[in-house]
Each structure stands twice: as structure tokens, then as C-alpha cells.
Amino acid sequence: YQMAANSTIIPVFLAGWLQMLAPDDCFDEFFVKFNFFDVPCLKIFISKCLGYAIICGSFVVKVPQIVKILTAKSGRGISLVSVTLELLAISATWAYGAGHNFPFSSYGEALFLAIQTSIIAFLVFFYAGRTSAGLVYVSVYVACMAFLLSPAIPVGLLTVLQAGNIFVASFSKCIQAWENFTNSSTGQLSVVTVYMLFLGSCARIFTSIQETGDLMVISSYCLSSICNCIIAVQLVYYWNSPPCQDRGGIAKKTS
Template sequence: MVANSTIIPAFLVGWIQIVVPGDCFDEFFVKFNFLHVPCLKITISKCLGFAIILGSSIVKLPQVIKIFKAKSGQGISLVSVTFELMAISASWAYGAGNNFPFSSYGEAIFLAIQTGSIAFMILFFSGKHMHAVAYMSIFVGSMAFLLSPAAPKELLATLQAGNLFMVVASKMLQAVANVRNGGTGQLSFVTFLLLSLGAVARVFTSIQETGDSMVVASYVLASVMNGLILGQILYYWNVPPPVVVEAKKVK
């Protein structure tokens, strides 16, 4: 309960408590103890969490736009994207199923939508229109189940534990594809830079808000693996895409 001596107008109290919850509101705005370390950690974590969620709503748009403009997903591994989508979806379902604060997992919702769109375009622009529709149908149906009360907590925990494998597998598959292709194709530098920064920030917020070792470990690995792909994009920066030479038709 907020004391009456707070300097904050009543209409703003509810909004501020989203990032400065409970007793920390009193520490800051009633007792004016702005150096209260535990509350500083909570507030920084909340602010970072919501900033990550806000950023996640657009983080993959550069990648989406790049594929859409090129009408091609050349150089992007569909298997890698699928593993990434599975990892993101598992984090979303696990966070929601365990009633974690929205600020600790909310970005997974936006990342799943954008990653699913990338997978859809990879298939669609390769001429596999029905495959693209089937892919998205399976994804939507799976998430509808995982987010429902019918999904067992044990299943959600198993999927989250599998995140460690899926995070590494998704990025290693893409890294190997980049080496084989001698370039990074339609991968977006901006997207992977933002993903790397977001994953690093998520390590701190996950420790602070969930204390779940599986969640923390998955973000540590995501930081490392996103950094690997980012390094490849920089390494292959000036490498032109491979030229496909069509064979001459024999008359």
C-alpha cells in the first residue's frame, strides 16, 4: 500500500509501480531512499525487461524487410530458423505457464511472430506455397496448445530444458551454412546486433526476476551464439553473393 506522503500524483502511481513495484515504491518516493540496492536492481531489471520487449517488436523487421525486398531467403537455413522458433516458443510457453512477470519473457511473443514470418517467407519465396501455409498452421496450432491450461507443466519444463540444445543447434546450423556458402546471404547485421545486445541484457533480468537456472543458461548461450553469427556477418561483409550460372540448353 502506498503511503499518502508520496510526491507522485495519484494518477501516475499505478503506472510507476509497473517498474517500481511494492515496497520499492515507498523506498524511492516516500522515504526518498534512492540508493536502496535491492530496489535499484529490481527497477533496473524491470526497465531493461520492458525495453527489451519494446525492442523485440521491431528487432527482426530489418531481416523481414531484407527477405521481402529480395523476394528470397537465400543463405538463410530453414532448419536453423525452425530450431530458433522452437526455442523462442518454448520460452514463451514456459514463462506464461509459470506465471513469470511479463517483463521477463514478453519479447518471446514478438520474436516468435517475426521468426515465424521469416520461415514462412523462406518457403514461400522458394515456390513452396503450400509448405509455407502448412508450416504456419502447425506453429499456430502448437502454440495454442502450449499456452492452454491443457499443457502439462512437465512438458513446458522439458521444452525449456531443450532450449539449450535448440539455441546452440539453430545458430551452429546457420554458422555452418555461412561457411559453406562463403557468405551470410540475406542475414541482417542490425537484427543480429540487437539480438546479441538483448540476450546479454536478458541474462541480468532473468537472474533478477525469475532465478530460473535453465532460463539464465539459455540466454547466456544465446548471447554467445548470436555473437558468433554477428562476427560472421562482419567477416563476410564485402563478400558478394554467389552467382548462379544457368546451364545452356542443348538444342
């Protein structure tokens, strides 16, 4: 049957997928010369695999958190300020990666994390009896992202946003960690979501080094990993603690 090239036995339909993981010369090294121990190409291959694995995982990484809120019919213990800052950080990463034409495998999960984080923010509003405010929140966010992803956005502004992202991402996690500490409980935080975010941010350090070499992006993921680790430890520490009234979310309206 038809081959990807005269010098390889890889079928065309499969070669296209493999070139996503081993682009350019690395495809020849692996599937023409069958040299699977070429170190530079091996690093690229591992980075690509991790990147796409993270993106696939991002489809559902916050679904357990969303399900937990829906099941409990409460956003107790989830800091809206923390969620908003996290959304800003995710969005900055998304816009910066797209604006600088980085490989999608290096930032693609930001798209799906942004969607799920927006849903979480809306649910916090919704279960606090403030549905209208939640709709406004989501609408404003969509409008802002439309601008950030448009050709009209200055590249310099994206750089400033990414630089600020280093601190915003960490600060958002610190707020949630403080919320957990003051409540002596992690409330409705999902252990699956927290640990997936922790592992994903750790893996992103390696993929960012390999695929972007951007110091701001790498620094952002390093700090994010540390902060995610703190919250992950809190989940274990407060595992058997009874939930208490949240102090950092939104006060529910009383009639």
C-alpha cells in the same frame, strides 16, 4: 490534484506505471522515502527497465530481416532448419514463462519474436515457390502454441521443453553459423537484427537472474548470447563477400 498515496507526491496515473518498474516495497523506497540508492530495489528497477526495453525492441527487432527478404525477393542464405529451431526455442521460452507465471517483463519479447520469426519462415517458403507448404507450416505452429499456452499443458512438459531449449537455441544458431561459413557469406541476414538479438540476449542474462532465478532460463540466454556473438562476428568478417547460392535453405521449384 489526486495523489497515489498520502505519503507520496506521485500522481495516481503515474504511480501505476512506476509500480511496473518498482513494485511493492521498492516503490515506497524510491517514491516515498526517496531512497534511490537501495541496492536490491535498484537491481529490480534496472532489471524491469531492461526487460520492458527488450520487449519494446522486440516489436521491430526482426523487421529489418523481413524487409531485407522482401526487398531481395529471396531467402537465400537463411537456413530454414535454423529458423525453425529458433522458433521452437522462442516458443518454449514463451510457454515456460507464461506457465510458471513469471513477470511478463522477463519473457514478453518471446511473443513478438515468435510472430516475426514465423513470418520469416513463411517468406523463405514463399520465395522458394512453396506457398502452400508455408501456410501449412504456420498453421501447425499456431495449433501447437495454442496447446502449449492452454491450461491443459502439464507443467512437467514445459520444464522438459525449457531444458531442451538450452540446446535447441544454441544448435539453431550453430546451423546458421555453419551455413554462413560454408557459403562464405551471410546472405540475406540483417546486421541490425543480428546485433539487436545479441544485445538483447546479453541483457536477458541479467534480467533472468533478477526476476526468475531460474537456472535453465539463465543458461539458455548465456549460450544464446555466445552463439549470437559468433554470427555477429561473421557478419563483419563476410561483410564484403559476394552472396552465393544457399545450401541450407529450400531449393526453389523449377517449372
